[in-house]
Amino acid sequence: MSDSSIEARIALVGNPNAGKTTLFNALTGQNQKVGNYTGATVSRKSGTFFTPHGHKFELIDLPGAYSLDPNSPDEEITRNVLIGDQEDEETPNLILCVLDATHLERHLYLLIQVIDLGYPVVVALNKTDSAESQGLRLDPTALSEKFGVPFITISAMTERGITQLKQALRRPFPSPPVRLWKGPAELEEAIKKSTKLAETNGEKNPAASGLMAVVKDNPEAKEFIQKTRFEYIHRAVEVGLQRPNEELLALTDRIDAQTLHPIKGWCIFTALMITVFWSIFKFAEMPMGLIEEGQETLQGWVGGLIGEGDFQSLIVDGIIAGVGGVLVFLPQIILLFFFISLLESTGYMARAAYLMDGVMNKVGLSGKSFLPLLSGYACAIPGIMATRTIPNNKERLATILILPWTSCTARLPVYTLIIPLMFAGALQQGLALFGIYALGTITALLAAKILKPRLGKTEPSQFLLELPTYQRPQWRHILQQVSERAFAFIKKAGTVILGLSIILWFLETYPKSDSDDPIVQQSESFNGQIGEIIEPVVAPLGWDTRMGTAMIASFAAREVFRSSIAISYATDEEDGEEMRDKLSASTRSDGTALYTPLVGLSVIVFFIYALQCLPTTVIVRRETGSWKWALGQLAGMTIFAYLAALLVYQTGKLLGYS
Amino acid sequence: MAKLATDLELDSALTLSQAAIGCDFQIRQVEGPACSQLRDIGFCEQMRVKKLTNGRNMLCTVCGTRLALSKDLADQIQVVPA
Numbered sequence: 031m032s033d034s035s036i037e038a039r040i041a042l043v044g045n046p047n048a049g050k051t052t053l054f055n056a057l058t059g060q061n062q063k064v065g066n067y068t069g070a071t072v073s074r075k076s077g078t079f080f081t082p083h084g085h086k087f088e089l090i091d092l093p094g095a096y097s098l099d100p101n102s103p104d105e106e107i108t109r110n111v112l113i114g115d116q117e118d119e120e121t122p123n124l125i126l127c128v129l130d131a132t133h134l135e136r137h138l139y140l141l142i143q144v145i146d147l148g149y150p151v152v153v154a155l156n157k158t159d160s161a162e163s164q165g166l167r168l169d170p171t172a173l174s175e176k177f178g179v180p181f182i183t184i185s186a187m188t189e190r191g192i193t194q195l196k197q198a199l200r201r202p203f204p205s206p207p208v209r210l211w212k213g214p215a216e217l218e219e220a221i222k223k224s225t226k227l228a229e230t231n232g233e234k235n236p237a238a239s240g241l242m243a244v245v246k247d248n249p250e251a252k253e254f255i256q257k258t259r260f261e262y263i264h265r266a267v268e269v270g271l272q273r274p275n276e277e278l279l280a281l282t283d284r285i286d287a288q289t290l291h292p293i294k295g296w297c298i299f300t301a302l303m304i305t306v307f308w309s310i311f312k313f314a315e316m317p318m319g320l321i322e323e324g325q326e327t328l329q330g331w332v333g334g335l336i337g338e339g340d341f342q343s344l345i346v347d348g349i350i351a352g353v354g355g356v357l358v359f360l361p362q363i364i365l366l367f368f369f370i371s372l373l374e375s376t377g378y379m380a381r382a383a384y385l386m387d388g389v390m391n392k393v394g395l396s397g398k399s400f401l402p403l404l405s406g407y408a409c410a411i412p413g414i415m416a417t418r419t420i421p422n423n424k425e426r427l428a429t430i431l432i433l434p435w436t437s438c439t440a441r442l443p444v445y446t447l448i449i450p451l452m453f454a455g456a457l458q459q460g461l462a463l464f465g466i467y468a469l470g471t472i473t474a475l476l477a478a479k480i481l482k483p484r485l486g487k488t489e490p491s492q493f494l495l496e497l498p499t500y501q502r503p504q505w506r507h508i509l510q511q512v513s514e515r516a517f518a519f520i521k522k523a524g525t526v527i528l529g530l531s532i533i534l535w536f537l538e539t540y541p542k543s544d545s546d547d548p549i550v551q552q553s554e555s556f557n558g559q560i561g562e563i564i565e566p567v568v569a570p571l572g573w574d575t576r577m578g579t580a581m582i583a584s585f586a587a588r589e590v591f592r593s594s595i596a597i598s599y600a601t602d603e604e605d606g607e608e609m610r611d612k613l614s615a616s617t618r619s620d621g622t623a624l625y626t627p628l629v630g631l632s633v634i635v636f637f638i639y640a641l642q643c644l645p646t647t648v649i650v651r652r653e654t655g656s657w658k659w660a661l662g663q664l665a666g667m668t669i670f671a672y673l674a675a676l677l678v679y680q681t682g683k684l685l686g687y688s
Numbered sequence: 689m690a691k692l693a694t695d696l697e698l699d700s701a702l703t704l705s706q707a708a709i710g711c712d713f714q715i716r717q718v719e720g721p722a723c724s725q726l727r728d729i730g731f732c733e734q735m736r737v738k739k740l741t742n743g744r745n746m747l748c749t750v751c752g753t754r755l756a757l758s759k760d761l762a763d764q765i766q767v768v769p770a
Contacts, residue, residue, distance in 0.1 A: 097728035135751035260732035
């Protein structure tokens with residue numbers, strides 16, 4: 031907003047699945063900025079664009095909302111921005127309302143509410159190509175006349191009609207439309223009084239605040255207004271929309287008959303999930319190999335440039351090995367985000383939530399918790415933020431508390447280091463990974479069942495979910511989401527992981543030992559000393575001091591476990607094979623193998639359950655509004671992880687495994 | 689007389705959870721603790737609704753949109769054959 035060349039601010043509003051973000055991307059291209067609203071973790075996405083007349087406007091992408099009577103924290107932000115109640119946010123000069131032409135009648139409800147706010151409004155009638163292929167006949171002129179605002183037909187996905195839409199946004203903006211409904215004299219009088227009061231109180235948008243205050247205090251008035259608005263919509267669509275025979279919607283019906291079937295639906299769901307996890311291992315092999323080769327070349331080249339000594343060791347063994355060891359997982363992370371975005375984009379994700387509702391309900395949650403939990407497999411932070419769509423507060427809190435047990439991608443570097451020590455072959459490794467994810471998920475759900483009743487009394491959760499029509503994947507949108515996540519991961523590798531790699535290298539290298547033997551050097555270093563202190567704690571888990579120090583370091587970021595192991599075993603971390611060979615060959619002081627399958631299992635179990643991610647704790651504090659929950663979660667999960675790893679190792683030993 | 693007609697119509701109304709699968713209905717009344725949320729998402733009086741499946745969570749279409757809703761919510765929607 032500090033950009034003085036911006037002539038006006040336009041708020042983009044629409045129902046979830048209306049194609050709002052696709053339109054936002056089509057209008058603003060690369061000129062986007064992502065931030066947070068004050069006091070909330072709801073992201074504030076804005077961008078700029080030029081109209082054909084050369085005007086520069088700022089476009090704000092508001093969270094999707096079904097109505098302006100908020101049912102979730104997301105919808106509350108949208109309402110607050112529009113009525114001028116959002117801190118640090120000016121009211122918009124115009125509202126661009128995106129409506130899905132294939133579900134027009136239902137989406138018009140938000141438009142009619144937006145019209146009541148008293149801003150200039152332009153409607154982007156999106157997905158008109160899909161509407162045409164479904165046989166819907168739209169009359170934008172009739173709709174414009176009925177609602178008193180311009181309706182521009184577009185297809186945000188194919189960018190059809192974007193130029194016409196930009197032309198419609200020219201200055202001067204259209205006059206604010208008039209309210210389309212009228213209440214009885216008593217109600218009109220109450221609205222008038224309330225508006226006057228809002229004006230006296232200095233509200234930014236008195237008309238909107240006044241109307242909302244009346245609705246809030248008077249359920250009868252609210253019901254009357256809701257019904258009157260829908261009656262108006264009903265009459266308007268009679269002239270503006272001709273619906274075909276519903277049989278034309280049969281494709282989605284036919285697919286749903288399979289995907290939502292009580293038996294076939296679950297088979298499809300399980301097959302899809304196994305395919306996703308198998309693909310992560312299989313398709314990432316080649317690019318990971320290329321990254322490893324690149325890293326080796328870089329290490330060789332840099333090693334040759336710099337003379338032998340501590341500086342060379344810092345660059346080659348500390349920085350390149352530490353950062354590279356994490357970067358090598360970029361292909362797997364890209365693949366996981368790609369599949370999540372793909373399932374969301376095609377409309378399947380809502381079906382998965384519908385299927386999962388039965389399971390979720392048994393543990394006191396609803397299908398609405400499924401998407402946040404699934405996002406948690408990529409990263410706990412967006413998963414925790416996605417819980418904002420859960421209307422029930424207790425259910426939301428329970429979901430946040432269990433969410434870090436859905437294994438995020440930061441754990442992958444640890445799993446992929448340990449699993450091949452236990453299993454050979456891509457299929458077995460894929461199944462082992464699937465098992466790890468399943469174990470985390472099952473424990474998370476059981477924890478929810480125990481936690482939920484202890485979080486206090488709550489209203490029974492009501493399941494209400496829109497199942498969008500199946501559509502072709504929006505490749506551009508998927509690409510954008512995946513690249514955003516990939517860059518965030520690279521940024522983390524270049525900042526947090528880089529810093530920690532330098533610290534780890536320092537702790538491993540100093541103080542210098544007189545001996546040339548790397549094992550003596552390791553034991554005399556700071557790291558070795560820390561390891562000695564924590565050895566009594568980690569020894570019952572079957573771990574040695576190096577694994578203990580790696581575990582301590584991984585509380586800053588899980589990926590560091592791998593870097594730390596690489597540095598302490600003095601291996602070339604980029605070369606996974608070499609590293610695994612060294613680990614397989616490493617022994618305890620009595621000569622027995624250190625990395626047995628039982629120790630591997632103990633490490634994996636610890637990593638499934640431990641909450642080793644400081645940013646997650648910070649986000650939990652912000653989302654729950656209390657350190658009590660954030661720190662309680664951190665302590666609880668760490669203790670649970672330790673006890674679980676202890677149980678696994680000790681039981682294994684009792685059963686005769688080493 | 690008009691009130692009598694409305695009362696008679698409401699008497700013959702059934703809840704969405706009782707309604708038969710595959711038939712078209714018109715929403716006559718939405719009443720209950722979640723009525724406001726239901727109206728916001730499209731289950732408003734006069735709207736046409738088609739029930740697709742039964743069960744704990746049922747599927748239906750309202751104005752061409754497919755929605756899944758729990759039995760508790762469906763019990764708050766009174767419908768009559770369209």
